[in-house]
Amino acid sequence: QMRLVGAFNHVHIFCDPEPDIAKSFAERERLFKSRGGWDAYDKSKLSPGGMIYERSAKSLKLTPQIKKRFGIAGDSVTPDELIKAILRAEVELLWFGGIGTFIKSSRQSHADADDKTNDALRVDAGEIRAKVIGEGANLGVTQLARVEYARSGGRINTDFIDNSGGVDCSDHEVNIKILLADVVGRGKMTLPQRDKLLEQMTDEVAGLVLSDNYQQTQALSLLLFKGREQLGLHAEFIRSLEKAGILNRALEGLPDNETMERLARERGMLTRPELSILLAYAKMTLFNDIIKTPVPDDPALEYVLFDYFPRALHKFADEIRAHKLRREIIATQIVNLLVNRMGPVFVMSRMLKTGAAPEEVIKAFMVAVDVLEAQNLWKAIESLDGSVPAATQMNALYQASLVVKRTVTWFLRFGGGNLKIGGEVGAYKPAMQMLRKNVAKVIPASIKDGLAELEKIFTETGMPPAVAGTIATMLLLSSANDIISIARREKKEVESVARVYFRIGERLRLDWLRQKAAGLPPKNDWQARVISGLIDDFYLQQAALTSAALKEKGKTIDAWLEDRRDVIAKADQLIAEAQSLPMLETEMLTLISQRIGQLASASV
Numbered sequence: 001q002m003r004l005v006g007a008f009n010h011v012h013i014f015c016d017p018e019p020d021i022a023k024s025f026a027e028r029e030r031l032f033k034s035r036g037g038w039d040a041y042d043k044s045k046l047s048p049g050g051m052i053y054e055r056s057a058k059s060l061k062l063t064p065q066i067k068k069r070f071g072i073a074g075d076s077v078t079p080d081e082l083i084k085a086i087l088r089a090e091v092e093l094l095w096f097g098g099i100g101t102f103i104k105s106s107r108q109s110h111a112d113a114d115d116k117t118n119d120a121l122r123v124d125a126g127e128i129r130a131k132v133i134g135e136g137a138n139l140g141v142t143q144l145a146r147v148e149y150a151r152s153g154g155r156i157n158t159d160f161i162d163n164s165g166g167v168d169c170s171d172h173e174v175n176i177k178i179l180l181a182d183v184v185g186r187g188k189m190t191l192p193q194r195d196k197l198l199e200q201m202t203d204e205v206a207g208l209v210l211s212d213n214y215q216q217t218q219a220l221s222l223l224l225f226k227g228r229e230q231l232g233l234h235a236e237f238i239r240s241l242e243k244a245g246i247l248n249r250a251l252e253g254l255p256d257n258e259t260m261e262r263l264a265r266e267r268g269m270l271t272r273p274e275l276s277i278l279l280a281y282a283k284m285t286l287f288n289d290i291i292k293t294p295v296p297d298d299p300a301l302e303y304v305l306f307d308y309f310p311r312a313l314h315k316f317a318d319e320i321r322a323h324k325l326r327r328e329i330i331a332t333q334i335v336n337l338l339v340n341r342m343g344p345v346f347v348m349s350r351m352l353k354t355g356a357a358p359e360e361v362i363k364a365f366m367v368a369v370d371v372l373e374a375q376n377l378w379k380a381i382e383s384l385d386g387s388v389p390a391a392t393q394m395n396a397l398y399q400a401s402l403v404v405k406r407t408v409t410w411f412l413r414f415g416g417g418n419l420k421i422g423g424e425v426g427a428y429k430p431a432m433q434m435l436r437k438n439v440a441k442v443i444p445a446s447i448k449d450g451l452a453e454l455e456k457i458f459t460e461t462g463m464p465p466a467v468a469g470t471i472a473t474m475l476l477l478s479s480a481n482d483i484i485s486i487a488r489r490e491k492k493e494v495e496s497v498a499r500v501y502f503r504i505g506e507r508l509r510l511d512w513l514r515q516k517a518a519g520l521p522p523k524n525d526w527q528a529r530v531i532s533g534l535i536d537d538f539y540l541q542q543a544a545l546t547s548a549a550l551k552e553k554g555k556t557i558d559a560w561l562e563d564r565r566d567v568i569a570k571a572d573q574l575i576a577e578a579q580s581l582p583m584l585e586t587e588m589l590t591l592i593s594q595r596i597g598q599l600a601s602a603s604v
Helices: 021-034 064-070 079-087 143-151 164-185 191-200 202-225 231-243 257-265 272-291 299-308 317-321 326-342 346-354 358-372 374-382 390-414 421-442 445-459 465-490 494-507 510-518 525-551 557-563 565-580 586-603
Strands: 006-008 012-015 051-054 093-096 132-135
Touching: 006 079, 012 064, 012 079, 051 079, 064 079, 143 272, 164 191, 164 202, 164 317, 191 202, 202 272, 202 326, 202 390, 231 257, 231 272, 231 346, 231 525, 272 326, 272 346, 272 358, 299 317, 299 326, 299 421, 326 346, 326 358, 326 390, 346 358, 346 390, 358 374, 358 390, 358 421, 374 390, 374 465, 390 465, 421 465, 421 494, 445 465, 445 494, 465 494, 465 525, 494 510, 494 525, 494 557, 510 525, 510 565, 510 586, 525 557, 525 586, 557 565, 565 586
Parallel strands: 093 132
Antiparallel strands: 006 012, 012 051
16 A cells, blocks of 8 residues: 655665555565665656665756655755655655654754764654654654654654564564473474474464554553543653652653643643653553562463463473563563553552552452453454544543453452452452343343443444444443442342342432543542542442342332432432533532432441
């Protein structure tokens, strides 16, 4: 699909104003295989007016087609002037694959770019008309220039994000060779057999690497999707890294406190290049946290180690388990999964909310992912690339992350101070599977209608019904842990507990209250915490009322609710008033929560 209209290296400048896609691709492929330079390009394959110039020339005579393509008025230019015109060209993609810093911020001098060799070629970020910049090279763009370009609407990551595929590939290569060295050393394979196997695994290793990097760049897109709402947490994360002496925000081109406060007032957010920095620091610090703990040694996480290696190597199970970098591989895999799926501030936010240590948050996350079978849903959403709008996928991923977050918080609060990953998964996953399968049987008609409406919202944006149904059910079952826990404690069937739980939720409109609370735009970090606490309270109240109702043997849930008609009527009055208002405030929901809390306290 690519139409390469211009390129340059240290010897040549390539210009092909209106390339033929098939011909130019075939010729580039021929050059790639023969390792030829631009001077070996078959000029008969160039479009009319196309030229290949020597950079050593003093002056370059331009064709009308080149002048039009690159917006040049004069008939001749110097090589440096043509390169600058190529950098400023109105194209979809500007890709850097060599050495040199070619774009700086308008606020920077050429000395700030620290690349004197290319001072004559460098342009400012504000001059770039390309829609997307990709940095296959290191530091093709300064960090401040990336931010400036992104704030003007350009799409850009950072060099270490765009280059991470190569690093990841090398990482796999080294770890696979360490593994196979042990296999060969134990006489299970000869060196020629090893070499043949390495070649056979090329495509699968490439698939593993591409999957890692797909999820990393997707994580940045998801951060942008809710960037305004998370700005306060991003600011808190930056401050915590600074306080720990880990981060120098000026060196990394991150905004100071005053700028962050202005962004908050203006309902702004960090750019993709800035979020890339946070993503990297989150992964580095979390790896350091995990590697010091027993988490990588947990037998329940052994599958994480095996998932890292191609399937052809799984037959060498003993050698995989004995790998010299076993703990580091597991820690890296967990970090990538958690940060890519939940964002750089997730661990910090759960620590602030529950007081848990990083190790406990990580364990709770791994439990939640397994219990919810979240990996299956993530893959289903990602399989829709190109068939549904990207915004639909982002929303689906965001909704899934909310359920995971809720489940992680639940395990941190109620799972005990020392979570056992295997034990918790064994206790909750079967019941979760049963609930998911039978949810339609245990929910009242009104909630069933709401479930169907939620599915409809997703299907109307092009999402397949099966995926839409899975997402809607997962959202409904964000409280499943409460149901399962009550069933275990009261020695009741999960289905019967679920019926009571959802009936109470329907009667007190707790789903509606949680949705309204979640939709409130917080004015500051403190209000955001209050709103989050309100949502938690509505869940806690529903669970408490369910437990109380189940303790009264021989009484139906409707009879139990009728006995409390007078107290419920007071909550009804407030809820009805709230439903009549054009806009809800935090104070109103707080008052309703207090009234329902009184009912819960009186019922215990």
